Amino acid sequence: MEEGITRIGVSLPKNLLDEFDRIISTRGYSSRSEAIRDAIRNYISEYRWLESEKGEVVGVMVVVYDHNVKGVSDIIIDLQHDYNDVVTSSTHIHLNKDQCLELILVKGKMDKIRGLVDRLSATRGVLNVKLITAVKKFE
Structure with a gap:
């Protein structure tokens, strides 16, 4: 080797x-x-x-999860409420009989948004979390 x-x-x-x-x-x-x-x-x-992004950002979090995992939907909703200072809205999409996609629009401090990404990523039943920033450093 x-x-x-x-x-x-x-x-x-x-x-x-x-x-x-x-x-x-x-x-x-x-x-x-x-x-x-x-x-x-x-x-x-x-x-x-x-980790390198700093300051104010606007973006969308794409969250794919298995809705059959007990409590995962409630945790995702609770986290959105916990981070209501950066979550502006969300849309729920049924992908198939087992999986759902949540689009969460965010606006605010990157370090706060990063915290939401980390907590969602660590949630049992969440299969994928992707953050896409649409605009950096807005006024």
């Missing part, structure tokens, strides 16, 4: 691994390891960008 390389094990649901394998095959990766390294680099880059 190369120096500086650490081998890890990851447990994944079969359907997630099957979808990952389909995507990496389509994109032409030579191995799962290569695709996972690329995915981790992208995750770190996105996190660093999120």
Whole structure:
């Protein structure tokens, strides 16, 4: 094994691994390891960008979650109320019988919005959270 390389094990649901394998095959990766390294680099880059943003922003949070997980809908609503100083509105969309998408429009201090992103991301049943800033530093 190369120096500086650490081998890890990851447990994944079969359907997630099957979808990952389909995507990496389509994109032409030579191995799962290569695709996972690329995915981790992208995750770190996105996190660093999120951490580097400062000041006032306007944006949208895209939250995908499994509504079958007990209490997840209530937690998402409660968090929006907890962060009512930055949450301006939200829209709920039914994706299929198991998954929902919540679009949460935000406006305010990036550090406060980052706190909401972190809390939503750590919520059991939330599958994905993406913050997209539409405008930086508004008056």
